[in-house]
Amino acid sequence: MIHISNARAISGETRELVIPSAQNLELDAAGLTVFPGLIDPHVHFRTPGLEHKEDWRTAARAAIYGGYTTVFDMPNTLPPTITAERLREKKALIDSQLLEAGVPLRYQLFFGADKQHLDQIPAVKDAVVGIKVFMGCSTGNLVIDDDESLHAVFEVAAQNQLLVAVHAEDEARMHERNQQFQGSKNYHDHSAIRDVEVATRAVEKAISLTRQYGTRLYLLHLSTREELALVKQAKNAGLPVYAETTPHHLFLNEDCYPALQGRAVVNPPLRRAEQNSALFEAIQSGLIDTVGSDHAPHTTVEKAKPYGECPSGMPGIETTLPLLLTAYHQGQLTLEQIQRLTSSRAQEIFKLSQTEDVVLVDLNKKAEVSPQQLQTKCAWSAFAGKVLQGWPVYTILRGTCFHLI
Numbered sequence: 572m573i574h575i576s577n578a579r580a581i582s583g584e585t586r587e588l589v590i591p592s593a594q595n596l597e598l599d600a601a602g603l604t605v606f607p608g609l610i611d612p613h614v615h616f617r618t619p620g621l622e623h624k625e626d627w628r629t630a631a632r633a634a635i636y637g638g639y640t641t642v643f644d645m646p647n648t649l650p651p652t653i654t655a656e657r658l659r660e661k662k663a664l665i666d667s668q669l670l671e672a673g674v675p676l677r678y679q680l681f682f683g684a685d686k687q688h689l690d691q692i693p694a695v696k697d698a699v700v701g702i703k704v705f706m707g708c709s710t711g712n713l714v715i716d717d718d719e720s721l722h723a724v725f726e727v728a729a730q731n732q733l734l735v736a737v738h739a740e741d742e743a744r745m746h747e748r749n750q751q752f753q754g755s756k757n758y759h760d761h762s763a764i765r766d767v768e769v770a771t772r773a774v775e776k777a778i779s780l781t782r783q784y785g786t787r788l789y790l791l792h793l794s795t796r797e798e799l800a801l802v803k804q805a806k807n808a809g810l811p812v813y814a815e816t817t818p819h820h821l822f823l824n825e826d827c828y829p830a831l832q833g834r835a836v837v838n839p840p841l842r843r844a845e846q847n848s849a850l851f852e853a854i855q856s857g858l859i860d861t862v863g864s865d866h867a868p869h870t871t872v873e874k875a876k877p878y879g880e881c882p883s884g885m886p887g888i889e890t891t892l893p894l895l896l897t898a899y900h901q902g903q904l905t906l907e908q909i910q911r912l913t914s915s916r917a918q919e920i921f922k923l924s925q926t927e928d929v930v931l932v933d934l935n936k937k938a939e940v941s942p943q944q945l946q947t948k949c950a951w952s953a954f955a956g957k958v959l960q961g962w963p964v965y966t967i968l969r970g971t972c973f974h975l976i
């Protein structure tokens with residue numbers, strides 16, 4: 572067993588923990604604060620087919636280094652996860668990569684909604700955490716942009732008691748805006764093309780489908796005050812609607828384009844600076860349920876391509892907790908809120924059973940985000956060079972203690 576003494580709970584009192592394990596370990600955690608193992612409801616670990624960007628050997632280490640012991644992976648792989656057979660193949664690949672890495676990461680998979688394969692949903696309902704719907708195009712070619720298919724997905728999900736996780740960007744408006752900015756080589760135009768209206772239209776539609784079918788709705792990566800106003804109405808009306816935001820929408824904004832260039836390109840895009848505070852307010856008011864890293868690695872070569880060719884997405888799983896803890900030191904968040912955002916709400920929403928996984932954090936440790944020290948295969952971060960305060964030191968997953976040095 573692992574015996575941890577002198578750990579500090581987020582409430583402040585000193586705690587002693589005993590975790591079943593094949594290892595016999597005495598850990599004096601004086602100076603460290605204990606959190607439940609973090610749950611990341613939104614990652615793109617790229618297996619199968621996109622393993623030049625990331626695979627589960629590197630990503631599982633990145634997760635552990637970020638304090639995460641559970642992740643939910645998205646289906647926009649190559650090929651996408653849209654049939655029962657591909658789901659089985661994907662699981663087998665992941666399991667063998669995790670075995671190789673020696674990291675028994677807990678994971679669940681989202682199933683991709685695809686017009687031609689909605690009939691697969693009943694067959695996979697017990698093997699997935701939910702259905703992922705891209706209402707607008709993003710990385711990969713999964714998209715459901717016609718009303719008939721959208722209705723069908725929400726209906727079949729409700730019939731099978733499955734949650735729908737939505738990438739809410741309206742394809743039709745995005746298409747129009749794209750025409751207006753055609754040929755742009757300016758990364759910053761990304762935020763103008765995929766504007767606030769693109770997001771709100773889709774959120775509005777998704778909520779109306781939930782109202783109609785009763786489908787549980789998890790709104791991924793919300794980034795604006797306007798979307799949150801819609802979420803507020805829906806929650807007040809008692810609809811089963813849950814809201815996620817991301818570290819990049821909390822801590823980055825459009826002012827970052829000059830420094831980050833293509834590395835700032837992400838879907839939904841970075842917003843104006845005032846939206847950062849709107850998201851923090853929505854955390855304070857309890858409107859936002861979770862922070863998902865939306866860890867979406869691409870290579871530095873891909874991200875250096877001109878606008879139009881540069882793929883959207885950035886890595887995030889290793890920096891999410893240190894960013895949130897830095898915000899704690901700055902008085903923007905409490906430790907209780909961080910725990911809610913990074914584990915307890917996800918556990919409730921996705922009905923996960925309790926684990927004994929924990930992460931021990933040195934709240935005072937200050938370190939600069941350094942690409943050389945990251946575990947992710949893509950080896951870059953939009954937060955490189957930033958000094959963050961509060962880093963995981965030990966992650967204990969299924970009774971295995973990982974010392975993060």
Ligand code: DOR
Nearest residue numbers: 709710837838867883884
């Ligand atoms: O920026 C993004 N990257 N948004 C997405 O919706 C997908 C993700 C990816 O897979 O690269």
Ligand code: ZN
Nearest residue numbers: 613645865867
């Ligand atoms: Zn994503």
